[in-house]
Amino acid sequence: MVNIILSTALAIIIISIAITMIRFVKGKSSVDRVIAFDIMTIASIAMIAILAQLLGRIIYLDIALVYGLLSFLAVIIIAKYLEKSL
Amino acid sequence: MKNFSITFIVLMVVWILLNNSFRLEILIPGAIVAFVISLFACRLCNVFVDMKLTPKAFAYTFIFLGVFFIDLIKSNLDVARRVLTPSLPINPGIVEVKTTLKSKFARMLLANAITLTPGTLTVEVKDESFFIHCIDVQDDDIEGASKDIVKKFEKYLEVIYG
Amino acid sequence: MELFGAIITLLGAIFLLIASIGLVRMPDVYNRLQVGTKATTLGTILSLIGLAIVIPGWSGKLILLIIFVMMTNPVSSHVLARAAYYIKLPYTSRTVVDKLKVSDKVLNVEMEKRYGLESKTLKVK
Numbered sequence: 001m002v003n004i005i006l007s008t009a010l011a012i013i014i015i016s017i018a019i020t021m022i023r024f025v026k027g028k029s030s031v032d033r034v035i036a037f038d039i040m041t042i043a044s045i046a047m048i049a050i051l052a053q054l055l056g057r058i059i060y061l062d063i064a065l066v067y068g069l070l071s072f073l074a075v076i077i078i079a080k081y082l083e084k085s086l
Numbered sequence: 087m088k089n090f091s092i093t094f095i096v097l098m099v100v101w102i103l104l105n106n107s108f109r110l111e112i113l114i115p116g117a118i119v120a121f122v123i124s125l126f127a128c129r130l131c132n133v134f135v136d137m138k139l140t141p142k143a144f145a146y147t148f149i150f151l152g153v154f155f156i157d158l159i160k161s162n163l164d165v166a167r168r169v170l171t172p173s174l175p176i177n178p179g180i181v182e183v184k185t186t187l188k189s190k191f192a193r194m195l196l197a198n199a200i201t202l203t204p205g206t207l208t209v210e211v212k213d214e215s216f217f218i219h220c221i222d223v224q225d226d227d228i229e230g231a232s233k234d235i236v237k238k239f240e241k242y243l244e245v246i247y248g
Numbered sequence: 249m250e251l252f253g254a255i256i257t258l259l260g261a262i263f264l265l266i267a268s269i270g271l272v273r274m275p276d277v278y279n280r281l282q283v284g285t286k287a288t289t290l291g292t293i294l295s296l297i298g299l300a301i302v303i304p305g306w307s308g309k310l311i312l313l314i315i316f317v318m319m320t321n322p323v324s325s326h327v328l329a330r331a332a333y334y335i336k337l338p339y340t341s342r343t344v345v346d347k348l349k350v351s352d353k354v355l356n357v358e359m360e361k362r363y364g365l366e367s368k369t370l371k372v373k
Contacts, residue, residue, distance in 0.1 A: 002302060005254040009261035009295070016261075016268040023271050023280075031277050031332045035284050038324060039271060042288045042317070043264050046295040049313070050257065053299055061309045068316055075324040079331040106308040162263060162290040165283055169270035178279055178339070201322035202289060207282050208322075209329045219278045219329065 006050055013047045034078050041071035093124035143246045150242040157203040157238075164205060168221065179223040180209060183216050183236050192247035199239050206235055253301030260294030263287050276339055277332045285325040292317050 017040050024036040045064045052060035097120035105112050168175055187193050197208045197216065205221035218235060270283030296314050300307040 002250045002254045005251070005258055006302075009254075009258045012258070012261040012265050016265040019265070019268040020271055023268075029277065029332075029337055031328055031335075031337060032280065034328060035277070035280055036271065038328075039267060039284050039288055042292055042321070043268075045313070045317070046260065046264065046292050049296055049299055049310070053302060058306055058309070061306065061313065065309070065313060065316065068313070068320070072320040072324055076327055079324075079327040082331040083334050100312065103308040103312045106306075158286075158290060161286050165270070165286050166263070166266045169266055169273060169283060169287075174273065174275075176274075176279060178276075197326065198319075198322040201285060201326055202318075205282065207278065207285065207329055208326050209278075209333055219282070221279060221282050 003054065006054060010047060010050050010054070013043050013050070017043050017047075030078075030082060034075060038071065038075050041067065089129075090124050093127065094120050097123060146242050146245045150239070150246070153238065153242065154199055154202070157199075161203050161205065165221070175222075177222045178220065180217055180219050181223060183218060185214055185216060185236055185240060187240065187243060187247065189247040192243045196236070196239055196243060200235060203235075250302050253298045255298070256301065257295045257298030260291045260296075260298060263291030263294060267291060277337050278329060278339070281325050281329050281332075285321060289317065289321045 020036050020040050020043070024033055024040070027033045027036075045068050048060055048064040048067065052058065052064075098116060101116040101120065102108070102113075105116070185193065185196060187196060193211070197211060200206050200216065200218060201208050207219045208216055209219050210217040216236070220235075264287070267283055267287035270287065271280050274280045274283055293314055296310045296317075300310040
């Protein structure tokens with residue numbers, strides 16, 4: 001029962017990443033694309049954590065932590081570049 | 087000295103949470119590394135200096151966290167309602183508010199709290215004015231907006247950081 | 249108890265879905281940031297809390313992840329909002345007030361001081 005509900009949550013998160021992809025393709029401006037990228041990474045942190053439970057491996061949580069750290073740095077650096085202060 | 091010990095404690099807590107165990111052969115290397123890092127970095131991270139370590143400040147920290155979480159949930163329900171309504175009921179704009187907090191770390195906490203609460207997003211901070219993008223502008227003069235947005239967090243942060 | 253945690257995780261996933269729908273529907277950059285920051289923060293926090301209830305042994309790392317998401321998410325959205333303001337992305341036509349524009353002259357002086365380039369006045373479309 002728990003596994004079924006968690007699989008449903010995983011499916012919902014994958015659908016939400018797919019919807020975010022629409023904004024990533026449509027864009028209009030670079031900041032829109034960076035926001036879409038940021039939301040996709042945060043959703044995939046939750047996705048990796050749920051996968052860690054379903055597969056029973058705690059080591060996946062470390063991957064989620066490093067993934068979040070790298071995406072935060074990437075967003076900050078892209079924003080600095082857009083502000084022309086890099 | 088206060089600076090050094092707070093940095094050391096924060097690093098040790100992160101290390102213990104990361105390893106999830108209290109065995110001695112994990113604690114000792116962590117303690118050595120945390121000691122060396124906080125020895126060299128304690129001059130750089132002087133954000134904790136203004137923090138008061140009285141019991142009242144601890145109590146107000148927990149009250150602040152409680153108020154913050156209730157506001158976080160309220161803001162999310164509000165945003166969810168706005169997104170799912172077909173006509174998109176938004177009324178956006180950028181307003182200015184003033185804060186009376188002096189400490190830098192307290193201002194950072196205030197800006198983060200504002201960003202995570204109902205329909206507000208900090209765009210720019212200049213000295214003591216915050217420029218805030220609201221999804222639904224109620225009151226666009228400085229005093230009214232300050233009363234609506236800032237006051238409910240400021241009264242707790244003022245006690246914690248003085 | 250495990251069932252309760254799983255339901256909380258499902259609730260967090262639904263908030264993430266709302267965030268992505270809002271990202272597609274909102275008319276300008278600032279409103280997209282509003283939805284993107286708040287709904288994803290609560291969605292991720294709820295998912296991780298639910299997992300911590302399902303497996304209590306993992307709660308240390310999950311708490312670290314929650315603190316990390318809560319500290320970094322507002323900062324990155326604030327930096328993006330400031331970048332969007334300084335490169336003068338247009339607002340939606342429903343914007344009612346812009347107090348930052350009142351001090352636009354001060355902003356220009358500061359931009360010149362920081363980057364040495366002459367910035368034009370902001371246009372509200």
